[in-house]
Amino acid sequence: MMDRNADAPWSKFDPEVYVDLNYRTPLEVDLLIVRLLRDYFSRCFAGGVPDSVRGVDVGAGANLYPALSMLPWCEKLLLLEYARPNVEYLERQASPEGYDAVWDRFWDVLREADAYRDLEPRNRFGEIVRVERANLLDLDGQRRWDIGTMFFVADSMSECPDEFRRGVRCFMDVLNEGAPFAAAFMKESVGYRVGEHWYPAYRVNEDRVRASLEPFTAELEIHDLHHMVRSGHEGMILALGRRNSAIAAP
Numbered sequence: 569m570m571d572r573n574a575d576a577p578w579s580k581f582d583p584e585v586y587v588d589l590n591y592r593t594p595l596e597v598d599l600l601i602v603r604l605l606r607d608y609f610s611r612c613f614a615g616g617v618p619d620s621v622r623g624v625d626v627g628a629g630a631n632l633y634p635a636l637s638m639l640p641w642c643e644k645l646l647l648l649e650y651a652r653p654n655v656e657y658l659e660r661q662a663s664p665e666g667y668d669a670v671w672d673r674f675w676d677v678l679r680e681a682d683a684y685r686d687l688e689p690r691n692r693f694g695e696i697v698r699v700e701r702a703n704l705l706d707l708d709g710q711r712r713w714d715i716g717t718m719f720f721v722a723d724s725m726s727e728c729p730d731e732f733r734r735g736v737r738c739f740m741d742v743l744n745e746g747a748p749f750a751a752a753f754m755k756e757s758v759g760y761r762v763g764e765h766w767y768p769a770y771r772v773n774e775d776r777v778r779a780s781l782e783p784f785t786a787e788l789e790i791h792d793l794h795h796m797v798r799s800g801h802e803g804m805i806l807a808l809g810r811r812n813s814a815i816a817a818p
Contacts (some may be wrong), residue, residue, distance in 0.1 A: 571664060583630035583657035587670060591631065594673045597634065597793055601676045601806055605637040605750050608808045609715070610681050612748040617641055624713040626739050627704050627721030629654050632667055632693075634673040634717035634750065639692055640683040641715055648702040655701050662697040666690035678793060709741035716743050719752040732772065733780055740784035743811040753777055755792070755803040775804050786812040 582673040591598070623642040625635045628649045638645055647653050647662070667690060678684040704721060718739045736751070741751055752771050773790045781788055788809035 572585070578633045583654050586614060586630045587668075591633075591674075592670055598674070599677055600793065601752065601804070602633055602637065602674050603680075604806060604808065605634070605717075606678050606684065607679050608750065609637060609641060609748055610683055612810070613641055613683070616712070619643075621714045622646070623715045624638075624648060624742060625718075625746075626707070626716065626718040628658055628699075629720070629721055630657050631729070632661060632671045634719045634752075636671065636675055636678060636689060636693070638715055638717065639678075639689060639696075640687055640696055642696055645697045647699045648704070649699065650701065650702070650703045650769060653698060658699040662694055662699055664694055668691060691813065704777055705731065705736045707742055709738075711742060714744050714747050716747060717751070718749075718751045719755055730775075731759055732758050736780040737784070740781070740811060745813045746786070746812055747811045749807075749809060749811060751777075751781070751807045753805045753807075755805050772805065774805055777807055781807055781809065785809040785816070 583587050617640075620643045621641050622637040623635075625645070628635065628647040629651070635645055635647060635715040645657050661671075675684075675689050679687075704718075713728055721735060723741075724773065724811060736794055739751065741747075760811070778788070778790055786809070788807060789808040791808070793804045793806060
């Protein structure tokens with residue numbers, strides 16, 4: 569039987585275990601992705617930052633580096649997440665005490681670029697970040713953002729191709745025309761374990777990622793990163809681009 573998003577044990581997701589597995593000791597591929605994010609967003613805003621840029625990280629989970637990559641550009645930054653344990657984790661990270669030291673290594677990579685260098689990230693993060701519980705598949709495009717990220721979400725929530733395509737479409741549909749975005753996917757993932765629980769995945773490759781994104785993009789670059797971080801996948805795919813003016817089909 570195919571596992572759909574609604575069938576997965578999201579209420580039992582353990583963000584602390586997930587961080588320990590993936591980010592406590594930064595992986596080479598994540599540091600590479602952070603550099604690519606940093607340089608792409610810096611190029612997008614090289615002509616100056618518009619007033620009141622609003623950013624969103626869709627399905628933020630227990631991963632702060634996509635949000636940190638948007639920090640210099642945003643007046644407001646919303647982290648959308650469905651799993652309640654992850655929502656609570658993100659709320660702690662955005663509290664006045666500041667986010668955990670585990671994320672400092674990622675900021676060190678970001679601050680190699682001018683736009684990030686003079687920012688005090690913990691204060692800024694606490695000031696502009698808000699956390700909201702939401703399901704990607706329920707986003708209706710009524711709210712729009714000027715920059716967005718979606719990391720390991722559409723491909724890592726369901727085995728169903730229709731839910732993958734719908735997830736990508738829902739993400740693209742909340743971006744304003746011209747909005748820079750970054751989306752990351754586990755390549756050919758057969759699913760993944762966090763603690764005692766197994767979570768579904770849809771097997772994607774560069775062609776499937778490109779086909780899902782191209783209808784909504786004015787520019788698109790795809791990085792096929794051949795880094796293995798666990799068994800059961802063949803690497804990571806990072807897509808960087810800008811939203812076009814197309815209206816996403818229902």
